[in-house]
Amino acid sequence: MHPTTRLHDVIRDARIVENHHPWPRAVVSLEGWGQASRLLSTGEWTLLALWGECNQVHMALTDNAGNDLGVLSIVCEDKRFPSIGKSHLPAIRLERAIRDLWGLEPEGLADVRPWLDHGKWNPPGPFVGAASAARVPDGYAFLTAEGESLHQIPVGPVHAGIIEPGHFRFTANGEAVVRLEARLGYVHKGIERLMTGASVERAALLAGRVSGDSTVAYALAFARAIEAAHGIEVPRRAVWLRALMAELERLANHFGDFGAICNDAAFAMMHAQCGHLREQVLRVADKCFGHRLMMDEVVPGGVKRDLQSEDANHVRSLLVDIRKRFPELVELYDNTASLQDRTVGTGVLSATLVRQFGCGGYIGRASGRSFDARRQPGYPPYDALRFDVPVREEGDVDARIWIRIREIEQSVALVDQILRELPPGPIRQPVGTLSAASAREGMGLVEGFRGDLLVWLRTGAEGNIERCHMRDPSWFQWPLLEAAIEGNIVADFPLCNKSFNCSYSGHDL
Amino acid sequence: MRRMLFKSLVHGTLTEAAPAADEAALVELSARVKEAARLRLGRTLSIREVDAGSCNGCELEIHALNNIVYDLERFGLRFVASPRHADVLLVTGPVTTNMREALERTYRATPGPKWVVAVGDCARDGGVFSGSYACVGGVSAVLPVDLHIRGCPPSPITLLKGLLALLETVQRGANAGP
Numbered sequence: 001m002h003p004t005t006r007l008h009d010v011i012r013d014a015r016i017v018e019n020h021h022p023w024p025r026a027v028v029s030l031e032g033w034g035q036a037s038r039l040l041s042t043g044e045w046t047l048l049a050l051w052g053e054c055n056q057v058h059m060a061l062t063d064n065a066g067n068d069l070g071v072l073s074i075v076c077e078d079k080r081f082p083s084i085g086k087s088h089l090p091a092i093r094l095e096r097a098i099r100d101l102w103g104l105e106p107e108g109l110a111d112v113r114p115w116l117d118h119g120k121w122n123p124p125g126p127f128v129g130a131a132s133a134a135r136v137p138d139g140y141a142f143l144t145a146e147g148e149s150l151h152q153i154p155v156g157p158v159h160a161g162i163i164e165p166g167h168f169r170f171t172a173n174g175e176a177v178v179r180l181e182a183r184l185g186y187v188h189k190g191i192e193r194l195m196t197g198a199s200v201e202r203a204a205l206l207a208g209r210v211s212g213d214s215t216v217a218y219a220l221a222f223a224r225a226i227e228a229a230h231g232i233e234v235p236r237r238a239v240w241l242r243a244l245m246a247e248l249e250r251l252a253n254h255f256g257d258f259g260a261i262c263n264d265a266a267f268a269m270m271h272a273q274c275g276h277l278r279e280q281v282l283r284v285a286d287k288c289f290g291h292r293l294m295m296d297e298v299v300p301g302g303v304k305r306d307l308q309s310e311d312a313n314h315v316r317s318l319l320v321d322i323r324k325r326f327p328e329l330v331e332l333y334d335n336t337a338s339l340q341d342r343t344v345g346t347g348v349l350s351a352t353l354v355r356q357f358g359c360g361g362y363i364g365r366a367s368g369r370s371f372d373a374r375r376q377p378g379y380p381p382y383d384a385l386r387f388d389v390p391v392r393e394e395g396d397v398d399a400r401i402w403i404r405i406r407e408i409e410q411s412v413a414l415v416d417q418i419l420r421e422l423p424p425g426p427i428r429q430p431v432g433t434l435s436a437a438s439a440r441e442g443m444g445l446v447e448g449f450r451g452d453l454l455v456w457l458r459t460g461a462e463g464n465i466e467r468c469h470m471r472d473p474s475w476f477q478w479p480l481l482e483a484a485i486e487g488n489i490v491a492d493f494p495l496c497n498k499s500f501n502c503s504y505s506g507h508d509l
Numbered sequence: 510m511r512r513m514l515f516k517s518l519v520h521g522t523l524t525e526a527a528p529a530a531d532e533a534a535l536v537e538l539s540a541r542v543k544e545a546a547r548l549r550l551g552r553t554l555s556i557r558e559v560d561a562g563s564c565n566g567c568e569l570e571i572h573a574l575n576n577i578v579y580d581l582e583r584f585g586l587r588f589v590a591s592p593r594h595a596d597v598l599l600v601t602g603p604v605t606t607n608m609r610e611a612l613e614r615t616y617r618a619t620p621g622p623k624w625v626v627a628v629g630d631c632a633r634d635g636g637v638f639s640g641s642y643a644c645v646g647g648v649s650a651v652l653p654v655d656l657h658i659r660g661c662p663p664s665p666i667t668l669l670k671g672l673l674a675l676l677e678t679v680q681r682g683a684n685a686g687p
Binding site for chain 2: 158194286505
């Protein structure tokens, strides 16, 4: 028995696919695909992901409350499918990527410039062997801006700081940014191709290296997708330890971001203080789980290492220290007018855009979209934990800082609860060989520090990965940075960019 | 703010004692860094970091070198914004085909004498990403590498030991005269 969603009531001619968990997947006709496209463009549903295969395109959708989820698939006749991006902007870059990787043609898509493909892959056309290099012209035509006294500022791919590579093309009128366009794909590693045919163990290693700052979240989403596909029951203690790691990861990243944003406003003291707090979190993670970033600690079936009671004390003293020091830093931020002068009213992102793009994380929540995958659709142990999801309406750099501040407070409270109520018992259910008579498909949706990330996969007869797609939250955040910067001065770009802190590696894959 | 600054003054430093230079790195460097290239650089090395396809894990730990616990600048090692100011390129990632040209151009923009340090397991040989159509597979496939610092990602202490070994080797050369 498959659960039915309202989505499938709407799309009547859908054919439900067997062995897809925990949410249903259906193959739809051209008509059904078009209907879904209309539901997206009218804002009744939100696009969660859009990805390709050799002769199919899939999209994951949710209603706006995040209660109802489902996947729709369309079989591509003649390697073509009707473009979603034609009427729903957030799909454009996803379709450009499908075109690069699979050679499938989104019919009606206006922007057919290559996205991930820079014409350098060897061999070109990773999945289909298509001569993609022929499609990539020598120059990349950036979008234009017209008007008097405009000049362009090209930045990257190698940036001035210790950050990931990407190219930003600013068109400015004096100090004011008229248009920003990002060109990404520089760190495309071909992870999805490496996943194809890989054993579950190797695929888990790759998932943990999609975006190093979210390694726990990715490992968790991957593990949950495998477990959903094969009906693996994870021991309760492992579920709680996973949440402990996820919240430590969130704390470390939010501390880092809080300090780094202030540093971009030349307020170095906050950077020093927050950098120290971040370092303490990483050291406690190292003591407890044997790795500072907790890489490869979440595995399909559970977690690799148990939390010893003396290590739990390290976490407790970390919480004591944060509770003592962090309020002073919040007060310092709140009372420093020169700092607020830079952050308040800078890089405003509208609630309309955030809703349209289904933009998650602190960016969405700073512009009034309360979506948090821990709440809706939700996953254990968060149903048994008490926490708030902070939301602000202002949508500026300041709001994105305050969301992080409040989330740090929530994560501290969550870690506290987890330590108090951590159930005893085993920490890993042996997964064994995942042989199955037929293909099995699973999906995981997890709230990383940056927002909701989705992993979809299918395992084959040998139990190996047949296809795995991972959608980083940044896919729906990068385009909005271009909207948020418009009309701001060039000098405020670092502040805006850092307050978004989108992933390059997670996006480029 | 004044209260916090005062507290920091009386609290004493949070910066930790320096580790010893990494022995294995000293051996690798002595073979690589030729006498002729050892010029007087004073006691400092300027570092330009280049992400050539890393997952960002290495960048996080390289960043940590600048925090008050490790305080890289006390050793005369500092990160600079342009390759034209750099003595050392610190390269991470399996070198994606899309980043290869940018990496080569960054190297060419760096004035000699210069050193290349490959950071992380995938900068060594592509790591988990080796064999991909989108990766060249290791920094040494593109540039001459003087030192490899292993780890996935290497911890700040591991990074520091490797960089101190580089500094020691360069200084020893400088003291011996050009």
